[in-house]
Amino acid sequence: MRRTFVPAALLLASLAVTPLAHAQAPPRAQSQARPAAAAGQRFDRTRLATVVPAVEAAIARKELPGAVVAVGTERAVEWQATIGQRQVQPTPEPMTADTIFDAASLTKVVATTTAIMLLVEEGKLRLTDRLATYLPGFEKYGKRDITIRHLLTHTSGLRPDLEFNPEWNGYDTAISKAIDEVPVARLDERVIYSDINFFLLGHLVKVVSGQPLDEFTRTRVFVPLGMKDTMFRPPASLAPRMAPTERCRPISFPCGQPDGTWLRGVVHDPTARRMDNVAGHAGLFTTAADLARFARMLLNGGTLDGVRIMAPLTVARMTAPSTPPGERNVRGLGWDINSSYSSNKGDLLPARSFGHTGFTGTSLWVDPGTKTFIVFLSNRVHPDGKGDVGALRARVANIVGGAIRVAPAPVVDTHDFSAVGPSGTVGGRSVPLRTMTGIDVLQAEGFARLAGRKIGLLTNHTGRTRGGQSTIDAFVASKNLSVVALFSPEHGIRGILDEDVPSSVDEKTGLTIHSLYGKTRRVTPEMLQGIDTMVVDLQDIGARFYTYMSALGYLLEDTASRGIEVVVLDRPNPINGWQVEGPRPDPQPEGAERSYIAYFPTMPVRHGMTLGELAKLFNEERKIGAKLTVIEMRNWSREAWWDETALMWVNPSPNMRNLTQATMYPGIGAVEYANLSVGRGTDAPFERIGAPWIDGQMLAEALNARSLPGIRFYPIVFTPSSSVYKGEECQGIYFIVTDRTSLRPVRVGLEIVAALAKLFPGKLELKRTATLFGSADQLSRAMTGEDPAQLAAQWAQDEVNWTTLRAKYLLYR
Known part of the structure; x- marks a missing residue:
């Protein structure tokens, strides 16, 4: 097994070194180091040397084929090790210090975040700018208020990535698909780590600067910093120095070759490959030497070797917490600070350190308090995609943390960015109170919309006004309409039965109650005698298998051909109207009756809609063609839970009590x-x-x-x-x-x-x-x-x- 490590600060341009048989550096290397006293103040070298056996043990467990590890300060690389092999198939190759790695998601911070922040400090962008301003059409499906900050912090609500099937290809196709995305969460609700966020940001760089991301970062960042081996789409001449990843599988096309050729110098990420190998989330290739220079620039407040890349305030803003208060996954702008993805920081590095990882086995972590950085580069996915360096990166970080021999300097925050909310608001959210349901709105209008109608009323005990009057009583008391019959869903008109419900007569009004959860679940022609309008007032619970929506769907079907209008008095979704979760139901047999617990074939378990909205969807998507009216609520928003409506809770069914x-x-x-x-x-x-x-x-x-x-x-x-x-x-x-x-x-x-x-x-x-x-x-x-x-x-x-x-x-x- 090959291993090479260099204590002290060798010149970064000459990181290729000679294999060592022991952990002790040769005299020549020591002679090139900075003064021992200065170096000794920073690190315990004996401790740093234990990184090597830790990595070797992981290699023996087949967690990775090899790695390059570099540890340094704002001044220089202080210690480096080259361990194992960069290729094991088809023929073995030793790891070298100048090996070029597929950086994977390090692209997000080294290239894309840096580019965006340069445009911000030039006044060409603001973090509160809506993406739709620069990308027309993006505003549809509720994405109008997504800002640059939301994308950078992964709080936009967009899902993690585009699907691979059906097959698609092309940069423009990816952007088009992103424009058509529908958020799976609301703004600032939670961190959803998303590649879509970052390839949109990469495209934004192109739109605003006029240069594609690879050209912008090459001219503005990599060349000025002397990062000579950092680039998108590396030339074939560099292939001998490239660390390969996996064979390109057919499902992950385009592969370039039909035989599943090894990915070597071609980006591992399938979405980035489909985007012509340049994307804001992946596609960058780099070396330990180049990442060390980038980290030193950050630790020096945006400057390295007399060249300023960005302003000190830009670096500070970029690496400060920027997720909403209470968010467990704390992230800066692009950078990870303390989240479920930051295990690679280990247990000793301070909470305000920052960094990022890459899927292929790469990571960079920076601690401004001790002026320390750790570069860990591996191709853990080689050769079969089964490697795992999550635990190893944390062990390496702990070893480095234990080797630091200086007390961390305080990191002073001059601004609190963590409370910044969507569109520039600060903290919290605005939720309307005193919701008026459909029956409240109808009653406030004096039932004018139903004047002269002969009503069939599908309701139960949940149909009640804000003042506590039952919908049945409110309708019967109205002088400008006539209630002909009542209809009851599962659990009966009073909502107390957990079994089939018989038809009966309402004791108070003397009206016939037709059960739609007994001998039949269909509205028969006999039940509709003398009725020209069916009114529905039921409190749904927000789950696919809660049967009130199915009663509504059947009603729409059974009235459509008879010219009877259906009027839905809308009510809140008690568990909010924006969260969607779960699989779609398995397909039903051809010609089967629509399931009473899975009425619509593509609905997830948690649907995030109101009963009125579902009625509209059923009517159109099922092509039912019913004459449908929804009496909309007032003062309700999709983010509201039941306790934010000021409505009285009434058990929708016997076992739904709070x-x-x-x-x-x-x-x-x-x-x-x-x-x-x-x-x-x-x-x-x-x-x-x-x-x-x-x-x-x-x-x-x-x-x-x-x-x-x-x-x-x-x-x-x-x-x-x-x-x-x-x-x-x-x-x-x-x-x-x-x-x-x-x-x-x-x-x-x-x-x-x-x-x-x-x-x-x-x-x-x-x-x-x-x-x-x-x-x-x-x-x-x-x-x-x-x-x-x-x-x-x-x-x-x-x-x-x-x-x-x-x-x-x-x-x-």
Whole structure:
């Protein structure tokens, strides 16, 4: 195994060194170092030398083929090691100090962020500028307010990357696809690490400067800094110095050759390859020497060797926290500070250090307090994509941190950028109060829109005015319309039944109540006798398998051919109208009746729409052709949860008793057809889960170890008085929602399935669970040990397809 390391500060232009048999530097190298006293104040060299065996051990575990590690200060590279091989297939090649690596996502900070900040300090951009100002058409689908800051901090709400299938190719195609993206989260809601953010920023550089990103960074950054081996699209003449990555697989075209040739000097990232190898998120190639120069420039406040690249205030702003208050993933502009991606900083480097990683096995971390940088370059994806240097990079950072022999200087922030919100607002969000539902609006208008109508009313106990009057009573009391009959959905007109509902007569009004959840779920011609308008007032819960939306869909179908108008009195989605989550349901057999728990074929579990919006979507996308009117709410926005409406909570169904249960329902309801109690028959349904065969302590410990966002678990014992395991003592877990905005309840449901299958082999029976959850394949893969996080990531395309489809039917901002 080849290993070379150079203590002290060799000239950066001559990093190619001779292999050493021992960890002690040769006299010649020592003679080229700066004075020993100055160097000794910074690092313990004996400790630094232990980086080499740590990397060698990882190579032996096949975590990487080799690496170049450089440690330095604002003045020079103080220590460097060249370890292992840069190529193991098809023929072995030793690692050299001048090996050129595919930097992967280091492109985001070394090239794109730097370019954007140069344009900012020149007054050509502002961080609060909307991207749509420079990219016409980007504003559609709710992207109007996405700013440059949102892209730089990964808080735009855009998904991680474009899909690979169907196949596409071309720089302009990628930009066009990004213009058509629909956000999967709201502005500043959470950090979603996104390549789309950064190839849009790379395109912005081209639009504003008139130069493509590779040319702009070459002339403005790399050449002035003396980064002679840093570039996009390296020439073939440099191939012998390139660290190869993987063979290019057909699914990741374009590969350049049909035989799956080795990627060597061709960018590993498939999206960047499709964008002609120059993109804002990937495509840069570089060496340890060049990255050391870049890091020294940052530590020197934007200057190196008398050449100023950017202003000191630009560097400070770029590397200061810029994500919203309360965001657990703290990021600067482009740079990572303290997030789920920053494990490579280790445990000792100060909280205000900053850096970034690259998928291929690269990283750069900089600590302004101790004036230290760490460059770690590897091609861990060579030869088969199975390498992993996450833990190793952290170990190396800890070794370097333990070798630093100077106290960190205080890093003074002169501005608090972390509270900057969308479009320049500061902190928080504006949520309207005192929402008026559709019945409130209609009543305030004196029912004028329905004057003279003969009404059939599909409602239940959730249909009530803000003042507490039932919608039935409000309609009957109105003198300018006539109520002919009532219609009840699942759970009955009073919402208390958990079984088939018989037709009956309303005791107070004497009106016939036609059940749509008994002998039939269809509105028959006989039921519609004497009716010219059907009015719907039901409180939905926001999940695909909650059946009130299906009752509405069937009603639209059954009235369309009869010329009967359907009027929907809209109500809030209690778990907000912007978060979408989960897989689409598996396809139904050709010609099958539309499922009552999966009425629309591409709807994720959590749909993020109101019942009125769903009615519009069903009517158009199903080509039902019903005469439809939606009485819109007033004073409701998509980001509002139920408790922000000032509306009285009424249990929409017997086991939906509070907002916490509604929040968990899309995930826990999705798995309740398994042999599990979800708390029905207790005082807290959907806030717990259990079974006689579960060890609650084991399950809580396993799930808490997953560090799922927005939720914690503790073990409990309970005995349901009804439903599954009635009268049997169950052990299980109770859910504590710690952050409802970051919570992903459908992911929680899948995590529970995976944990139960692993902890209690052979006990969990899924039965018909796929009919609720939607994807039998994903449930099966979770049962056989696949990581639920990776499975949940595969919902992204289903979620984006849904948010794109629903966009034109949304009634509220």
